[in-house]
Amino acid sequence: MKRFLVGLLIIVFGFTMAGCSSGQNDAAPDKNEKTIRIGVMPDVESIPFIIADKNGYFAQEGVKVKIEHFKSAQDRDSALQTGELDGVVTDVLAVVFANEGGFNLKMISSNDGNIELMAGKESGIMSMQDLPGKSIGLSTNTIMEYTTDQMLAAAGLKPEDINKIAIAPLPTRMEMLQGGKIDAGILPEPLAGLAVKNGAKVLQSTDRMANKAGAIAFTQKSLKESPQEVKAVIRAYNQAVDYLDKEPLDSFSDYVIKTQGFPPVIKDSLQLPQYRKMALPDENIVADVVEWMRTKNLIKGNYEYADLVDKNILR
Structure with missing residues (x-):
């Protein structure tokens, strides 16, 4: 009888621990499991993302980010539409074209570059x-x-x-x-x-x-399924803007030139814009781009600002 009771207690204890273990895994998933993939081009607009990655700001904000480098906008947009990317450094026209083609892409910010x-x-x-x-x-x-x-x-x-x-x-x-x-x-x-x-x-x-139509955009899927991760990306980007505002160009130019694939000869002529923290695109510029595209018969849809911009993620 004693042996029976001991065995029964061991079995019950084992099931109890297994249940506790399962409950802990379900209640506390790894929040960092999702990797946000951002497509960039060899341009100055992407440099805040490059610096955020270099300086570990993404990790500090608790998000995993993979920066994907592209040499052509066509390759970047193809990767975006096949689900290989969550976000891109792009422009208003590319976002309108994406939506015209049935791909739900939303701008969350303008970008800086001349x-x-x-x-x-x-x-x-x-x-x-x-x-x-x-x-x-x-x-x-x-x-x-x-x-x-x-x-x-x-x-x-x-x-x-x-x-x-x-x-x-x-x-x-x-x-x-x-x-x-x-x-x-x-x-x-x-x-x-x-x-x-x-x-x-x-x-x-x-x-x-003061009319550049640059943009930072994310897929509607990513904004819906991973809003906290995207917000962490925004915070890391803004940290990089603070860094770029304070640090002399010489302290990071070699890294940027190598990472972005700029020709080495560009070092002496490299000029960076006055980067700003993420902010919504200008409504007048978005409307002007849409009108220009309609006038040239590049699109059939009449897109409003709310159709192309996510106003909530920066809040």
Whole structure:
């Protein structure tokens, strides 16, 4: 009888402990199990994410993040739509295109970086008023063409006043500008700074006009299923902005150049924007982009701000 009772107690104790163990696992899952994957391009807009990763800010905020590097927006967007990414450093046009194609992508913030329209060293162009009849290298149906058109309009010019030359690869565009094969071109940093160093003349910039249509966006799925992780990413990004505001460029430029795949020669001309903490995109810019895309028959939908922007995640 004693042996029976001892055996019974052992069995009951074993089941009790197993039940407690199972209950603990169910009640306290690993909150860090989800990895947020963010797609970036070789641009200055992505640098706060690069610094947040380098300095361990994501880990400090309790979120696992994997930064995925892409050399083309097409590859980045393809990875996004096949579920390989949660968020991207992108622009308003790309977000509108995604939603037009049935993919629910939401902007949570604008991003910082300068785009410059510049004339070639030997072009003889001294101002925007010298552009009529000249060739401008750009990528069509993109933030580059949108920005070019806004700059032309601000100068009282029309798109048909100039000759648009489609040159999608940025390095090729810069080489053609420097080689005199096009009269002018539109380039983002850091290539814009290198072109200026080599003799190009800046005619207009998004910094001067305060109308850059850059964005940081996340899939609706990620915002719905992992809001706390996305909020942790935002906090880490903002920490990186504080760091970039205080630290001299020399203290991290080598790391950024290597990680972002910038050509080493760019070090002496690298200029970073005044980064700001995440903030919602400007409603007027979003509306202007949508109208521009509709006018060019690039989209059929009439998207409102609320259709493209998540206003709640920054709260």
